[in-house]
Amino acid sequence: MTSTVESPLHWNYWATIIYIFGMFGYLTIDTINYLFAPVDDDFILFVHTCLTILFVIDAILYTIDWYMTAVRLRENKDEPVHYRSELIACIFQNLGSYLYLLSALLLFDKSAYMELVLLFQFFGTTAFVIESCFVFLGWRISFRRKPSTNPKRGCVSQDVSMWAHIFYIIASLLYLCATSLAYRIYSHLNIIHPSGVLILLMLGDFFYLFDAYLYYECWKRDKHEYDANTEQQNLMQLNVVKQLTTENYSYNHSIDEDS
Structure with a gap:
């Protein structure tokens, strides 16, 4: 049975796919x-x-995903908006992404702007580190607000989400170390992209790429649970309609017999 309910996972899917291709x-x-x-x-x-x-x-897609989940598709429209930590994370993710975009544009004239490029990259990765911390914080708050009945969800080794958030923090910290080191080396020695920095960047890329895969696994798990719940709700609605139809038929039939 096809659901007519708008899925909150649509934007998250495309954001995760872009994340995978981008890190590759x-x-x-x-x-x-x-x-x-x-x-x-x-x-x-x-x-x-x-x-x-x-x-x-x-970053824009993840922000739309937050809006769909926290605002538009929330169960009770009268309740205050939850997932505020995730909103702060989205703000820092957008900030870091735009700083990296500016640094990439300035690279076309690196002889004049190289120090500014490295500075933008450092502040960009700092924003990503802050974002990753708020993502993890929001994940913990969501379980405190609404504990899961699934023993494999939460701060347990079987939860893929926990490992995805941890890998995201580690990757962001590796990038922060790399950009900080790159800026210091260039400022003092005028050397661009030394091998140590590139190794840290590649290590961060590996962690980010594996993290992207884990987030895709999270999306598949959430999609399976969402589809199962939606199917169950549709079946319940169908049973209610059938029951009401049967009761109306029985009532009309009894009236016809009395007349």
Whole structure:
């Protein structure tokens, strides 16, 4: 039975898909830079800019996903809006994404703006670290507000969501270390993208990419639960309609017999 109810998971799906492709792109570029020395041709810069635009779109999609879940599709419209920690996380995610986009645009004239590029990247990754902490905080608050009856949900090793949030924090911290180190080395030694920074970036890319896969697994689990609950609600509504139809038929039939 097809549900006519608007799914709250639609925007989350596309945000997760973009997250996967975007991190695969970053891992590819950072690996090329590490194996073949930093590549500064226009094509690589163009691809890098496209990836930053992709993550701006990704941040917007996650914000729409928050709005759909917390505001538009909430069960009781009279209740205050929940998921406020996730809203703060969305704000910092958008901030970090736009800072990375600005840094990518400035890279086309790196001789004049390289220090500013690294500074924007540092503040961008700082925003992502703050975002990751608020995401984890919001996840914990949601379970305190509405505990799950599933023993595999919550702060247990079987919960994929917990590991996804943890990997996101670790990846963000690795990127923060890499961008901080890159800025310090460039400021003091005028060296761009030393091998140590690239290794940290690739390690962060691996964590982000695996984290994206875990978030996709979370989406599949939530989609399965949502479809099962929706199907159950539809069947209950259908049974109620059938029962009312049967009662109306019996009532009308009894009236016809009396007449």
